[in-house]
Amino acid sequence: xxxxxxxxxxxxxxxxxxxxxxxxxxxxxxxxxxxxxxxxxxxxxxxxxxxxxxxxxxxxxxxxxxxxxxxxxxxxxxxxxxxxxxxxxxxxxxxxxxxxxxxxxxxxxxxxxxxxxxxxxxxxxxxxxxxxxxxxxxxxxxxxxxxxxxxxxxxxxxxxxxxxxxxxxxxxxxxxxxxxxxxxxxxxxxxxxxxxxxxxxxxxxxxxxxxxxxxxxxxxxxxxxxxxxxxxxxxxxxxxxxxxxxxxxxxxxxxxxxxxxxxxxxxxxxxxxxxxxxxxxxxxxxxxxxxxxxxxxxxxxxxxxxxxxxxxxxxxxxxxxxxxxxxxxxxxxxxxxxxxxxxxxxxxxxxxxxxxxxxxxxxxxxxxxxxxxxxxxxxxxxxxxxxxxxxxxxxxxxxxxxxxxxxxxxxxxxxxxxxxxxxxxxxx
Amino acid sequence: xxxxxxxxxxxxxxxxxxxxxxxxxxxxxxxxxxxxxxxxxxxxxxxxxxxxxxxxxxxxxxxxxxxxxxxxxxxxxxxxxxxxxxxxxxxxxxxxxxxxxxxxxxxxxxxxxxxxxxxxxxxxxxxxxxxxxxxxxxxxxxxxxxxxxxxxxxxxxxxxxxxxxxxxxxxxxxxxxxxxxxxxxxxxxxxxxxxxxxxxxxxxxxxxxxxxxxxxxxxxxxxxxxxxxxxxxxxxxxxxxxxxxxxxxxxxxxxxxxxxxxxxxxxxxxxxxxxxxxxxxxxxxxxxxxxxxxxxxxxxxxxxxxxxxxxxxxxxxxxxxxxxxxxxxxxxxxxxxxxxxxxxxxxxxxxxxxxxxxxxxxxxxxxxxxxxxxxxxxxxxxxxxxxxxxxxxxxxxxxxxxxxxxxxxxxxxxxxxxxxxxxxxxxx
Numbered sequence: 001x002x003x004x005x006x007x008x009x010x011x012x013x014x015x016x017x018x019x020x021x022x023x024x025x026x027x028x029x030x031x032x033x034x035x036x037x038x039x040x041x042x043x044x045x046x047x048x049x050x051x052x053x054x055x056x057x058x059x060x061x062x063x064x065x066x067x068x069x070x071x072x073x074x075x076x077x078x079x080x081x082x083x084x085x086x087x088x089x090x091x092x093x094x095x096x097x098x099x100x101x102x103x104x105x106x107x108x109x110x111x112x113x114x115x116x117x118x119x120x121x122x123x124x125x126x127x128x129x130x131x132x133x134x135x136x137x138x139x140x141x142x143x144x145x146x147x148x149x150x151x152x153x154x155x156x157x158x159x160x161x162x163x164x165x166x167x168x169x170x171x172x173x174x175x176x177x178x179x180x181x182x183x184x185x186x187x188x189x190x191x192x193x194x195x196x197x198x199x200x201x202x203x204x205x206x207x208x209x210x211x212x213x214x215x216x217x218x219x220x221x222x223x224x225x226x227x228x229x230x231x232x233x234x235x236x237x238x239x240x241x242x243x244x245x246x247x248x249x250x251x252x253x254x255x256x257x258x259x260x261x262x263x264x265x266x267x268x269x270x271x272x273x274x275x276x277x278x279x280x281x282x283x284x285x286x287x288x289x290x291x292x293x294x295x296x297x298x299x300x301x302x303x304x305x306x307x308x309x310x311x312x313x314x315x316x317x318x319x320x321x322x323x324x325x326x327x328x329x330x331x332x333x334x335x336x337x338x339x340x341x342x343x344x345x346x347x348x349x350x351x352x353x354x355x356x357x358x359x360x361x362x363x364x365x366x367x368x369x370x371x372x373x374x375x376x377x378x379x380x381x382x383x384x385x386x387x388x389x390x391x392x393x394x395x396x397x398x399x400x401x402x403x404x405x406x407x408x409x410x411x412x413x414x415x416x417x418x419x420x421x422x423x424x425x426x427x428x
Numbered sequence: 429x430x431x432x433x434x435x436x437x438x439x440x441x442x443x444x445x446x447x448x449x450x451x452x453x454x455x456x457x458x459x460x461x462x463x464x465x466x467x468x469x470x471x472x473x474x475x476x477x478x479x480x481x482x483x484x485x486x487x488x489x490x491x492x493x494x495x496x497x498x499x500x501x502x503x504x505x506x507x508x509x510x511x512x513x514x515x516x517x518x519x520x521x522x523x524x525x526x527x528x529x530x531x532x533x534x535x536x537x538x539x540x541x542x543x544x545x546x547x548x549x550x551x552x553x554x555x556x557x558x559x560x561x562x563x564x565x566x567x568x569x570x571x572x573x574x575x576x577x578x579x580x581x582x583x584x585x586x587x588x589x590x591x592x593x594x595x596x597x598x599x600x601x602x603x604x605x606x607x608x609x610x611x612x613x614x615x616x617x618x619x620x621x622x623x624x625x626x627x628x629x630x631x632x633x634x635x636x637x638x639x640x641x642x643x644x645x646x647x648x649x650x651x652x653x654x655x656x657x658x659x660x661x662x663x664x665x666x667x668x669x670x671x672x673x674x675x676x677x678x679x680x681x682x683x684x685x686x687x688x689x690x691x692x693x694x695x696x697x698x699x700x701x702x703x704x705x706x707x708x709x710x711x712x713x714x715x716x717x718x719x720x721x722x723x724x725x726x727x728x729x730x731x732x733x734x735x736x737x738x739x740x741x742x743x744x745x746x747x748x749x750x751x752x753x754x755x756x757x758x759x760x761x762x763x764x765x766x767x768x769x770x771x772x773x774x775x776x777x778x779x780x781x782x783x784x785x786x787x788x789x790x791x792x793x794x795x796x797x798x799x800x801x802x803x804x805x806x807x808x809x810x811x812x813x814x815x816x817x818x819x820x821x822x823x824x825x826x827x828x829x830x831x832x833x834x835x836x837x838x839x840x841x842x843x844x845x846x847x848x849x850x851x852x853x854x855x856x
Contacts, residue, residue, distance in 0.1 A: 018718070022576050022718055026576065026577075026578065029578070029643070030575075030576070032643075032760075032762040033575055033760060033762075129573065135716075135718065135719035135720065135722065136719075136722060137565070137569040137573030137574065137722070140568065140569070140572060140573050141565040141568070141569065141573070144568060144740060144743075144744055145557065145565030145568050145569070145737070145740050146565065146736065146740065147458075147461055147739075147740050147743045147744075148450050148454065148458070148735070148736045148737075148738075148739035148740045148742075148743065149454075149736055150454065150457070215457070215460075271704070273704070273725060276699070276701070276704060288563075288736065289732075290446070290450055290563065290732040290733065290735060290736035290739075291563035291564075291726060291727065291732070291733050291736040291737075292563065292726065292727045292730075292732070292733055293725075293726060293727070294563065294564060294565070294724075294725060294726035294727075295723075295724075295725035295726065296565075296722075296723075296724060296725075297701060297721075297722060297723035297724075297725070298719060298720065298721060298722035298723065299719065299720045299721070299722075302720075304717075304718040304719070304720070305718065305719050305720055307576070307718060308574065308576045308577055308716065308718035308719040309573070309576075309719075310576075311575075311576035311718075312572060312573050312574065312575045312576045314576075315572075315575045315576065316572055316575075319756050319757065320753075320756070323753050323756050324753070325751050325752070325753035325756070328747050328748070328751050328753070329747065332460075332461060334460040334461075
């Protein structure tokens with residue numbers, strides 16, 4: 001039995017620093033749990049002059065071969081982020097017979113299949129709890145704790161930046177551009193915020209969760225994505241009046257028509273468990289045929305929360321090494337299920353329309369919806385704006401294609417000045 | 429490698445029936461996940477005439493030796509409940525070299541140490557995810573997903589019966605006796621409801637969670653327990669006015685004075701994540717030094733939710749068998765920490781007092797608190813009742829002993845007619 005388990009760490013950014021802090025501060029606890037010491041032997045960095053809080057005995061290098069080629073290194077932790085060179089480094093580590101722990105959603109959501117195949121070939125572990133939901137346990141719960149279930153739905157707030165922004169917009173009534181500027185000032189949003197606000201970050205994470213939940217590979221390319229850039233204080237206010245809150249949800253459903261995976265702003269009822277998840281917090285709601293509804297809540301990002309998930313994986317791998325076992329649980333995508341095209345998805349919709357304030361306008365609009373088979377759940381005429389009136393409608397569950405056709409029809413009507421918003425609604 | 433993993437099932441009540449249903453309905457999925465078939469070979473029942481929904485090929489027996497003494501049986505599932513004979517059967521199974529999966533909180537909260545020692549001696553697995561929180565993943569998250577943390581606090585709503593009752597009392601203003609009668613009629617409460625309403629059920633569960641969270645053995649005898657029998661609609665109403673909801677919380681803290689574990693009714697702020705956990709739902713809030721705040725939410729009881737947790741453990745054990753490894757994670761109580769006596773705990777308190785409605789009454793009472801070092805956060809004079817007035821106070825954090833002394837002093841004051849309620853408050 002090994003007395004020391006050696007780790008090679010790729011990347012010393014925010015998460016890497018957190019990993020070093022935890023493996024240093026709590027090392028005594030980890031040794032008790034594992035039965036062996038976990039030691040950072042070598043750290044790969046881009047700029048060795050910038051390295052700060054490193055355990056003194058660790059070697060600093062800029063050459064990946066110092067880790068991949070070192071037979072003493074058992075586990076490679078990849079916390080560089082981004083696709084390249086992280087994916088190549090992971091693959092090289094797996095092929096060299098090293099266990100890999102990663103926080104990399106970009107790589108896992110795109111190259112999961114290839115990496116798992118390499119891990120299986122080399123009989124090593126590949127763990128990625130930190131790739132979704134930061135410190136929130138969600139990968140292991142889906143793979144192990146809920147393994148007895150057919151999971152039918154995963155729905156979550158899994159991007160902290162947009163949740164911070166929408167929370168501010170909801171509580172303080174500020175507009176999108178102001179709150180984006182504040183998020184950037186506080187370091188919650190990047191200078192180029194596209195990956196967050198356009199929904200791509202959440203799309204990568206839901207692809208990972210859906211793959212595990214449904215046992216069928218989902219990559220980021222299979223996710224329908226809409227961001228929050230079009231959300232206005234008016235929509236948030238009207239939603240509130242109707243008993244809803246607007247959140248950027250990542251949704252994966254195992255429907256009769258195939259796997260349906262998407263990211264978009266959504267109205268959810270204020271008494272839904274996800275509605276009170278505010279600011280930078282994340283939460284993931286999971287529905288299984290045996291367990292019913294469950295939810296997992298916590299900090300979805302940050303140095304120590306993310307490091308918490310990375311080091312938990314390292315401890316698990318170290319336990320495997322200590323017990324002489326590996327690859328107990330690798331890829332669980334045993335099926336190859338079809339996808340449900342976005343056109344075939346069923347949803348309720350919130351629609352805000354600016355119309356001519358004249359007799360018969362509402363009747364004409366309701367008629368246009370009716371012709372496309374869209375039933376209206378509620379219609380509210382809102383404030384007068386000059387010669388216009390604002391209509392807020394919520395539909396019953398309808399086919400996406402019917403809504404598109406109805407919207408097209410509306411756009412051609414003289415009574416309709418503008419379609420301001422079309423946002424999906426989750427009813428329960 | 430084994431092609432078939434044989435299970436012996438002890439008990440065919442609610443949970444046992446759910447286990448049989450899942451292992452039958454989803455067996456194909458499980459075989460993919462494990463790499464071997466999981467088969468119920470033998471079922472122990474008290475009355476063989478009553479057995480219904482059994483997989484046809486399973487043998488029904490009333491003799492435990494048909495399971496313990498059968499060398500073909502790999503895993504024993506114990507879902508009989510109660511201490512005896514469940515504990516003896518578990519012990520016998522472990523000593524016979526069989527892996528054990530149990531949903532038994534009574535046994536695990538009292539005999540955990542002895543059972544883990546037996547499992548270690550025989551190099552087998554002992555898993556008990558279903559013993560707390562029904563289908564909610566919480567044992568494995570604490571043991572594995574949050575293993576990188578020093579857990580400082582676990583706080584939860586872990587008894588569905590009392591949460592159903594308190595939710596009804598809060599939303600409908602009904603009194604304790606009416607809601608208890610309704611809970612009994614609906615089958616949520618037993619004919620003798622003591623274990624639930626007096627807090628003993630929650631005490632067993634928090635003992636299990638605290639042992640794992642703090643890495644030091646906590647048994648049910650170490651838990652300070654107060655039930656909900658004294659909670660009135662008046663308290664719930666006043667709490668609501670002050671921005672709080674009353675829940676039966678199980679709380680475990682790792683404080684400087686030692687481990688502090690208790691179950692009692694508690695005022696929690698309405699915006700706390702636990703405040704919106706209603707009816708039969710459970711939720712467990714965990715605070716760790718790295719991860720910060722996390723919460724786990726779902727159904728805390730019921731046939732299929734509990735079976736979901738039991739079968740997840742069975743799948744995990746089966747994976748271990750398939751990979752030729754065992755007892756990767758057994759007892760994690762490496763420390764032997766002291767306990768904090770209830771007298772030394774710190775809390776904020778809600779206190780409702782009936783006083784003579786005369787000038788100087790409030791000053792006298794405030795003075796009595798002051799003399800005992802108890803600072804008041806808020807004081808509200810409530811409704812007039814004849815010549816009496818009702819005072820509702822909330823204190824700052826104070827030592828439990830100081831509150832006891834202050835209450836003793838108040839009881840001796842002529843201006844005080846009655847101390848109606850003393851309930852702890854959680855501020856965040």
